[in-house]
Each structure stands twice: as structure tokens, then as C-alpha cells.
Amino acid sequence: LSAPPRRPIRELPDELISQIAAGEVVERPASVVRELVDNALDAGANQITVRLLAGGVRLITVEDDGGGIPPGELAIALKRHATSKIASLQELESVATMGFRGEALAAINSVAELTLLSRSADQATAFMLDGRTGEIQPAARGPGTTVEVKELFFSTPARRKFLKTDATELAHCIDAVRRHALARPEVGFAIWHEGKLVEQWRACGKDGTVTSDDADEAAGSRAFDQRLADVLGADFITASVAVDYRGRDASGRAIRVRGRAGVPDTARSRADQQFSYVNGRYVRDKVLTHAARSAYEDVLHGQRQPVYALHIEIDPTRVDVNVHPTKIEVRFRDSREVHQAVRHALEDALAAPRAQAAVSGDI
Numbered sequence: 001l002s003a004p005p006r007r008p009i010r011e012l013p014d015e016l017i018s019q020i021a022a023g024e025v026v027e028r029p030a031s032v033v034r035e036l037v038d039n040a041l042d043a044g045a046n047q048i049t050v051r052l053l054a055g056g057v058r059l060i061t062v063e064d065d066g067g068g069i070p071p072g073e074l075a076i077a078l079k080r081h082a083t084s085k086i087a088s089l090q091e092l093e094s095v096a097t098m099g100f101r102g103e104a105l106a107a108i109n110s111v112a113e114l115t116l117l118s119r120s121a122d123q124a125t126a127f128m129l130d131g132r133t134g135e136i137q138p139a140a141r142g143p144g145t146t147v148e149v150k151e152l153f154f155s156t157p158a159r160r161k162f163l164k165t166d167a168t169e170l171a172h173c174i175d176a177v178r179r180h181a182l183a184r185p186e187v188g189f190a191i192w193h194e195g196k197l198v199e200q201w202r203a204c205g206k207d208g209t210v211t212s213d214d215a216d217e218a219a220g221s222r223a224f225d226q227r228l229a230d231v232l233g234a235d236f237i238t239a240s241v242a243v244d245y246r247g248r249d250a251s252g253r254a255i256r257v258r259g260r261a262g263v264p265d266t267a268r269s270r271a272d273q274q275f276s277y278v279n280g281r282y283v284r285d286k287v288l289t290h291a292a293r294s295a296y297e298d299v300l301h302g303q304r305q306p307v308y309a310l311h312i313e314i315d316p317t318r319v320d321v322n323v324h325p326t327k328i329e330v331r332f333r334d335s336r337e338v339h340q341a342v343r344h345a346l347e348d349a350l351a352a353p354r355a356q357a358a359v360s361g362d363i
């Protein structure tokens with residue numbers, strides 16, 4: 001047996017490092033859409049418009065009316081690990097923005113042709129940065145940012161081969177925006193494909209942030225319900241019950257679970273209408289799905305999957321969002337406290353008279 005010829009250890013070229021790192025962040029057009037919409041939300045946008053060609057493979061543009069990027073910072077926005085959102089470990093531990101890793105734009109720029117067009121509130125004109133050449137030019141635009149991403153994976157054909165049909169990629173892009181839309185009813189969203197408007201969810205007034213003001217709260221939950229109806233259909237509201245639970249975590253701080261849960265009749269064969277959010281971030285998490293399933297245990301048979309949209313508000317220091325580059329997974333400091341809160345929240349909601357009526361077939 002002969003050992004394979006050994007090659008000396010070398011540092012990889014910068015471009016290859018970026019392309020390797022991009023593999024974790026950008027899997028398909030929908031990953032780009034998700035990251036760009038995250039950025040628009042972090043910038044305080046009220047309206048976000050997504051335009052796609054060929055399911056996003058040929059072109060993705062995301063346009064917002066948020067705070068914008070000053071011209072002097074456009075180039076650094078495309079660098080790896082460059083972010084305006086955190087500056088210390090302490091800030092990471094209580095991060096409230098969607099982004100914080102400073103990776104998305106760099107990753108996208110290494111696997112597609114990216115241009116960044118932005119006008120910050122204090123600028124009289126917009127500036128456009130070409131991600132490939134690094135050239136910056138004055139351009140026309142109202143305040144806000146437009147990111148254009150062309151020819152995804154043009155330089156990495158192996159990756160491009162993994163993409164599915166345009167229709168499938170489009171469906172994933174729409175899913176990505178839908179998840180954001182359910183969390184942020186106060187923001188308007190529109191999705192265009194091949195020049196046609198395919199989805200539009202108008203801004204619905206007050207946001208759902210917790211305040212001491214009851215009127216604000218009521219307006220907040222009306223906005224959430226309105227958005228749920230717009231996104232998932234009016235039937236979702238009539239066939240679901242409100243969830244609103246307040247508990248305490250192990251250290252005595254508030255933990256809250258709000259949203260809506262479908263009555264047992266609405267359960268599906270697939271788990272494709274289960275939306276959970278932790279502090280406004282869409283997450284997929286076994287603890288949450290297990291807690292939800294166990295709350296439905298007595299009323300659902302076989303493999304039926306409940307439908308729900310749940311917003312969990314928890315002290316940010318009790319959840320680690322820096323687990324995976326896509327931030328779709330989180331780690332709870334004490335998963336039991338979260339499991340219990342979600343389970344109780346759903347059990348209480350399902351025990352309410354309206355849900356009981358549905359169980360016994362009266363509605």
C-alpha cells in the first residue's frame with residue numbers, strides 16, 4: 001500500500017474561501033431571497049418588493065424603503081464578516097436583528113453577479129456598487145436599497161445542476177417571503193415573477209410588539225390575524241383558535257406564546273402549515289414541533305399534522321441563534337421551559353369552548 005502523494009498545506013485563495021463559505025448560506029434562489037428580505041427588515045423597511053426571473057435563477061431583485069447604506073460603506077457591505085448589527089460578544093448574546101454574521105452579501109456576491117443600489121436618508125442621491133468590479137457610480141433612486149442578483153451559481157455549474165425547475169424554485173422563493181410576511185404584518189410585501197404580480201400582502205397597521213397599552217395589543221393581534229388571513233386564507237382564521245399564553249422561564253422572566261392554532265379538523269397529512277417564530281425569527285425546531293404535537297395528542301389521530309402559527313417571545317439570552325449560518329435552527333438554554341410553554345399555550349387554546357365545539361363537530 002502506497003500513501004497518496006502528499007501536497008503541502010496552503011492557505012486557500014480568497015475567492016475559493018468565499019465560495020466554500022457561500023455553500024452554507026446559499027443553497028438555492030430562495031436562500032438569497034430570505035437573506036435579502038432579512039436585510040430589508042433589519043433596515044426598517046415598510047414595503048419590500050421581490051422580483052424574479054426564471055424562479056430566481058436568472059434574476060432576483062429585492063427592493064426596500066429602509067434606511068439605506070451610506071456610499072462610503074457600500075464596498076465594505078460585501079466583505080465577509082462585515083456587519084453594522086453587532087460589535088461585541090455581548091451584543092451577539094442579545095441580538096434582535098435577523099442578521100448579525102455579516103456573511104450574506106459576501107456569500108451571494110461570490111456565487112452570482114450582485115449589484116447594490118442604495119440611498120441613505122441623509123443622501124441627496126443614490127449610489128450603485130458593482131459587486132464584481134467594485135466600481136461605484138451615482139444613480140437614481142428614492143431612499144432605500146435595491147439588491148440585484150443575476151445568474152446564481154454561474155461560476156459554480158456543479159451547484160447550478162442541483163437546482164430544480166423554475167416553478168419549484170419559485171415556490172420556494174414564495175415560501176421564504178411568506179414566512180417573513182407572517183411575522184411582520186406591519187410590512188407590505190409583493191412578489192413579481194416574469195413581470196407578473198404573483199403575491200401581494202399589504203401592510204396591516206400596528207405591529208405586534210408587546211406594549212403595556214391594551215389598545216396597541218389588540219390592534220397588534222388584529223394585524224397578525226389579518227396577515228394570517230391574507231397569507232393562508234380566510235378559512236385559517238375561522239377554523240383556528242387564538243393562542244395567548246404568558247408564563248415564566250426558569251429564571252423568572254416572562255415567556256409568551258401567541259398566535260393561532262387550527263382546530264383538529266384542519267390537520268393535514270403533511271406538516272406544511274406549521275409556522276413557528278422565536279423573537280420574530282422563523283425557526284424549525286424539534287422541541288417546538290414536539291411540544292405542539294403533544295398538545296394535540298388527544299384530539300389528533302394517526303399521523304395527522306396540526307396547523308399553527310406561533311410566536312414565542314423569550315428573553316434573548318435564553319436562546320442561541322448563532323447555531324447555523326442560515327439561522328433557521330436555534331438552541332434553547334432550557335428546552336423544557338420552552339416545551340412546556342408551547343404545550344400549555346396550545347392545550348389552553350384547544351380547551352377553549354370554541355375549539356371544543358369544533359372537536360365535537362358543532363362548527
Ligand code: ADP
Pocket residue numbers: 035039040043064066067068069077078082083084085098099100101102103104105106144145
Ligand atoms: P448581516 O445582515 O449579517 O449584517 P449582510 O451581509 O446580510 O450581513 O449585510 C451586511 C451589511 O450591509 C448589513 O449589516 C447592513 O449594514 C448592510 N445592508 C445589507 N442590506 C441592507 C439593506 N437592504 N438596507 C440597509 N442596509 C443593508
Ligand code: MG
Pocket residue numbers: 035038039098099100102104105
Ligand atoms: Mg443579512
